[in-house]
Amino acid sequence: MKPASSTAPVDAFLEESAATASAVSIRGLDYFFGQGELRKQVLYDINLTLPKGQIVIMTGPSGSGKTTLLTLIGALRSIHEGSLQVLGQELRGLGNSKLVEVRRNIGFIFQAHNLFESLTASQNVEMAVELVGNFKNKRQQAAAMLGQLGLGERVSYKPASLSGGQKQRVAIARALVNEPQLILADEPTAALDKKSGRDVVTIMQHLAKNEGRTILMVTHDNRILDVADRIINLVDGRLESDETLSHFQETHDPKKLDGQMFIL
Amino acid sequence: MFFKRTPLALLNLIHDRRKFLTSMAGVGFAVVLMFLFTGFMNALFDSQLQLLERLNGEIVMVDRLKTNMFVPRAFARRRLYQARSFEGVEAAFPIYISDANWKNPETRRTRPVRVLAFNLADPVLLLPEVTTHLSQLQLPDTALIDLRAREEVGPKQAGVVSELAKRQLRIVGTFSLGTDFASGNGNLIMSDQNFLRFFANRGPNEDERSFATADVGLIKVKPGTDVNRLVQTLQTRLPSDVLILPKDGPNGFVERERTYWQENTTIGFVFTLLTAMGFVVGIILVYQILYTDVADHWSEYATLKAMGYNNLFLLSVVLQEAVILSVLGFIPGFLVSALIYNAAAGTTGLLFKMTAGRIIGLYVATFFMCLISGAIAVRKVQATDPAEVFGL
Numbered sequence: 001m002k003p004a005s006s007t008a009p010v011d012a013f014l015e016e017s018a019a020t021a022s023a024v025s026i027r028g029l030d031y032f033f034g035q036g037e038l039r040k041q042v043l044y045d046i047n048l049t050l051p052k053g054q055i056v057i058m059t060g061p062s063g064s065g066k067t068t069l070l071t072l073i074g075a076l077r078s079i080h081e082g083s084l085q086v087l088g089q090e091l092r093g094l095g096n097s098k099l100v101e102v103r104r105n106i107g108f109i110f111q112a113h114n115l116f117e118s119l120t121a122s123q124n125v126e127m128a129v130e131l132v133g134n135f136k137n138k139r140q141q142a143a144a145m146l147g148q149l150g151l152g153e154r155v156s157y158k159p160a161s162l163s164g165g166q167k168q169r170v171a172i173a174r175a176l177v178n179e180p181q182l183i184l185a186d187e188p189t190a191a192l193d194k195k196s197g198r199d200v201v202t203i204m205q206h207l208a209k210n211e212g213r214t215i216l217m218v219t220h221d222n223r224i225l226d227v228a229d230r231i232i233n234l235v236d237g238r239l240e241s242d243e244t245l246s247h248f249q250e251t252h253d254p255k256k257l258d259g260q261m262f263i264l
Numbered sequence: 265m266f267f268k269r270t271p272l273a274l275l276n277l278i279h280d281r282r283k284f285l286t287s288m289a290g291v292g293f294a295v296v297l298m299f300l301f302t303g304f305m306n307a308l309f310d311s312q313l314q315l316l317e318r319l320n321g322e323i324v325m326v327d328r329l330k331t332n333m334f335v336p337r338a339f340a341r342r343r344l345y346q347a348r349s350f351e352g353v354e355a356a357f358p359i360y361i362s363d364a365n366w367k368n369p370e371t372r373r374t375r376p377v378r379v380l381a382f383n384l385a386d387p388v389l390l391l392p393e394v395t396t397h398l399s400q401l402q403l404p405d406t407a408l409i410d411l412r413a414r415e416e417v418g419p420k421q422a423g424v425v426s427e428l429a430k431r432q433l434r435i436v437g438t439f440s441l442g443t444d445f446a447s448g449n450g451n452l453i454m455s456d457q458n459f460l461r462f463f464a465n466r467g468p469n470e471d472e473r474s475f476a477t478a479d480v481g482l483i484k485v486k487p488g489t490d491v492n493r494l495v496q497t498l499q500t501r502l503p504s505d506v507l508i509l510p511k512d513g514p515n516g517f518v519e520r521e522r523t524y525w526q527e528n529t530t531i532g533f534v535f536t537l538l539t540a541m542g543f544v545v546g547i548i549l550v551y552q553i554l555y556t557d558v559a560d561h562w563s564e565y566a567t568l569k570a571m572g573y574n575n576l577f578l579l580s581v582v583l584q585e586a587v588i589l590s591v592l593g594f595i596p597g598f599l600v601s602a603l604i605y606n607a608a609a610g611t612t613g614l615l616f617k618m619t620a621g622r623i624i625g626l627y628v629a630t631f632f633m634c635l636i637s638g639a640i641a642v643r644k645v646q647a648t649d650p651a652e653v654f655g656l
């Protein structure tokens with residue numbers, strides 16, 4: 001623990017212990033794109049704590065900054081203002097090679113599967129296992145993970161001979177095989193049909209519940225909101241609401257919501 | 265650990281078969297260009313030495329002013345007799361050389377050729393055909409013709425009768441040597457007696473030739489003799505109107521001839537420039553291949569970065585692809601070049617040598633060609649922003 005330099009040492013201590021107990025802790029985060037005259041603020045004073053083992057869904061209109069926030073938490077961009085702690089590590093001011101290390105503890109799932117067409121399902125997953133230096137058991141580990149996701153029969157298939165849902169499950173296997181404590185997903189079901197999307201979310205829910213993983217998922221997909229412990233809403237770069245699922249469902253009448261979407 | 269990694273570079277390269285074949289053909293093409301240009305350059309130089317390398321002796325004597333085989337300067341033959349009295353000298357043979365016009369018996373057009381002549385009793389040239397045709401060559405006005413002479417000289421076979429320096433000559437056989445700058449369209453071999461018949465009295469405008477002078481002297485040494493020492497002795501003890509050199513070695517006659525042509529013609533410059541162009545074409549082609557690979561896998565590479573792979577890893581993937589391309593492109597390029605060398609040697613009469621040193625040298629060039637392209641393409645990968653994989 002580093003010595004507190006603040007004038008209020010007790011506060012600093014409390015904040016720090018809160019941060020280590022949670023997977024993600026954000027305080028006063030502002031974020032800007034561009035330089036000089038083109039400088040544009042996209043995130044305003046974000047304060048957010050994600051306790052371990054929670055599934056959090058983030059919604060919000062297009063362009064509100066959801067993806068940007070995810071890339072910041074994922075150590076894919078550096079922050080300049082505020083504080084951002086991920087898995088007990090303060091990211092602000094961290095050098096590039098340190099950021100790369102932080103990424104290794106995070107599982108990323110994107111809208112696009114981004115699998116190498118030249119590699120089999122297993123090899124794609126193995127690329128992640130190799131990252132932690134585990135060369136001996138990489139095959140077994142990859143096969144086991146794919147098996148858990150119902151792809152036991154498909155380990156040697158190339159992406160070209162897999163369906164969209166299967167490809168996305170391979171991508172999930174790749175994100176999860178190193179058992180990351182934090183999983184960041186950006187619209188993981190957007191490219192999938194209803195059933196595949198449901199399957200993917202169910203898998204993630206199991207992980208969070210049984211293995212205490214923290215999941216932050218951006219989605220517009222109303223059908224999967226029920227897996228969330230908590231739903232946060234980002235509008236124009238500001239956290240507008242942060243509520244439990246039941247409260248969210250009370251205030252967002254599904255019929256009313258459907259009606260809105262219809263008008264759009 | 266390296267070998268347990270998924271061979272991403274190799275798999276990416278060969279995944280798309282058609283693209284892979286095109287890539288190999290591209291690198292192969294650059295390799296062929298380099299082989300072709302260095303091949304012609306080497307052939308032009310090597311060919312100058314074909315005759316000299318066949319000379320059956322260890323020491324060569326020429327007129328001091330004969331700076332290369334193209335210069336028609338003869339020296340006093342008695343220098344060779346003087347040389348015979350030195351310790352270690354086994355024999356000393358005079359060789360007579362002259363250019364003359366040969367009439368193609370089919371087209372009736374004349375072409376300059378080179379006539380090589382010597383005493384048939386002397387084992388001057390390491391050509392088996394000379395010994396097998398000894399008795400026929402002793403007949404007046406006969407000669408052997410070079411099978412590798414250029415097509416312009418007409419049919420190359422025994423029985424051909426035509427005119428050499430306006431005097432009838434009968435071809436009684438063939439041998440295989442090849443052309444060079446000084447040989448015109450090809451070589452003829454005849455006895456020294458016949459040489460006199462043709463060149464002793466060719467008319468007022470031509471040199472009169474006799475056995476008093478020789479063009480090249482060849483000295484055979486006794487086994488176990490220190491050649492360089494003997495050369496020194498001969499050079500200091502004989503008059504300085506002749507130049508005496510060992511045939512082989514870095515300061516030898518053969519090397520002097522090669523150096524002359526390298527330093528006094530633009531061949532080296534022109535062909536080195538052309539080879540460099542092949543090299544640059546290769547860099548551009550390989551860069552295109554690697555760049556396309558990076559561009560095609562942009563989001564996959566960015567994903568690797570997001571997963572926690574560092575730039576160094578991505579660099580190594582691109583450089584591995586470059587090295588693999590250099591090997592897989594070199595092999596077909598080399599095979600095609602070997603075929604071209606064969607064909608070119610057949611039509612030009614030049615000597616196309618594919619030596620191990622030259623093959624290794626060009627592979628090294630290919631390797632660096634690919635490495636340079638890789639180094640340029642790598643900058644593109646480094647610029648990959650892992651944040652870009654989100655929200656594409």
Ligand SMILES: Nc1ncnc2c1ncn2[C@@H]1O[C@H](COP(=O)(O)OP(=O)(O)OP(=O)(O)O)[C@@H](O)[C@H]1O
Pocket residue numbers: 033034042060061062063064065066067068069655
């Ligand atoms: N690399 C960038 N450079 C400059 N501006 C950017 C960049 N990426 C995003 N932005 C801007 O930042 C704002 C937030 O973008 P972001 O991608 O985070 O939105 P989002 O909530 O993920 O939207 P969507 O639901 O459409 O994915 C947008 O106004 C966008 O134009």
Ligand SMILES: [Mg+2]
Pocket residue numbers: 066067068186654655
């Ligand atoms: Mg987005």
